[in-house]
Amino acid sequence: MSLDLILRIGTKLILPFILLFALYVQFHGELGPGGGFQAGVITAAMVILIAITFGLKAARRIAPQALVERMIPLGVLIYAGTGVAGLLLGQNYLDYGPLAHDPVHGHELGIFLVEAGVLVTVSGTMVALFYAFAERGR
Amino acid sequence: MAIAIIRQRSLFGVVILSSIYSFLMATLLIVLDAVDVAMTEASVGAGISTVVLLATLHLVRTREIGPVRPRPLALLLTAATGALLVWGTLVLPPFGTPDAPIHKHVAPRYIADTVKETGVPNVVTSVLADYRGYDTLGETTVIFTAGIGVMLLLRVIRRRGRGGEGSRS
Numbered sequence A: 001m002s003l004d005l006i007l008r009i010g011t012k013l014i015l016p017f018i019l020l021f022a023l024y025v026q027f028h029g030e031l032g033p034g035g036g037f038q039a040g041v042i043t044a045a046m047v048i049l050i051a052i053t054f055g056l057k058a059a060r061r062i063a064p065q066a067l068v069e070r071m072i073p074l075g076v077l078i079y080a081g082t083g084v085a086g087l088l089l090g091q092n093y094l095d096y097g098p099l100a101h102d103p104v105h106g107h108e109l110g111i112f113l114v115e116a117g118v119l120v121t122v123s124g125t126m127v128a129l130f131y132a133f134a135e136r137g138r
Numbered sequence B: 001m002a003i004a005i006i007r008q009r010s011l012f013g014v015v016i017l018s019s020i021y022s023f024l025m026a027t028l029l030i031v032l033d034a035v036d037v038a039m040t041e042a043s044v045g046a047g048i049s050t051v052v053l054l055a056t057l058h059l060v061r062t063r064e065i066g067p068v069r070p071r072p073l074a075l076l077l078t079a080a081t082g083a084l085l086v087w088g089t090l091v092l093p094p095f096g097t098p099d100a101p102i103h104k105h106v107a108p109r110y111i112a113d114t115v116k117e118t119g120v121p122n123v124v125t126s127v128l129a130d131y132r133g134y135d136t137l138g139e140t141t142v143i144f145t146a147g148i149g150v151m152l153l154l155r156v157i158r159r160r161g162r163g164g165e166g167s168r169s
Helices: A005-027 A036-054 A056-062 A065-088 A103-137 B002-007 B011-031 B035-059 B072-089 B107-118 B123-131 B133-154
Strands: none
Touching: A005 A036, A005 A103, A036 A056, A036 A103, A036 B035, A056 A103, A065 A103, A065 B133, A103 B035, A103 B107, A103 B123, A103 B133, B002 B011, B011 B035, B107 B123, B123 B133
16 A cells, blocks of 8 residues: 555554553543543544555554454453353342452442453454455455 | 535535534534543544445445435425424423433432442443443443444355355355
């Protein structure tokens, strides 16, 4: 892919900041706005930007298709597994209280895990969607 | 903006206009102090769905098929449904009233106890991931289902054994 030089350099410059912002939105989601869903979309947007600027092959090197497709069920499993963990520890499904020594920390940990699951599923789905469309178009 | 989207015949223009519309909606949501929703609207509505729609346009033709014949019955039905919905909103409490039923039910408890019970200062996050955890699990499953569905429909399947490349289905 030999696109505009400015476009390629500009993309390279902006990529780390997109990823950093996505991680900020993910891990700061309990203090400020944002959460797993938004962070997942921003992460997927980064991969899509790479695919648009440098071609599908470069994007596949960074986010291999097999990995992306496995991320979709993995996130749901993380989410549901957090619920089952609460169940095994003697509480209701999706009650995060017993995950840590005191209930407040348990809830914090539970929210963190659940948001991570959402992030994995959303980013995987968005990138897999884009790959499916882009592959069809060729 | 909506009228411009309807009047537009080039589907590319429609996609770009609806992306701009999404950004405007995101600004409106920020004005309404719903920052989390605004962020979702800007990233999903204006970002990802524009990309997906453009990718779809890449697969199909980008011109709308000739002008459609006006259908009076459909117009009447749409207008009637719209009028019914507007009539339904008339009995809702005015915007921003503190004693509306929605602010009386569980919202005060969430706002009062969220830091004490979950240690998370952002009420939106604690409601989404904790108090309403089942709903968010359902949402995640919906995204999972949508992703699997699109992949089943669109993915290029490479069969192993018989020459590999080239066999599309």
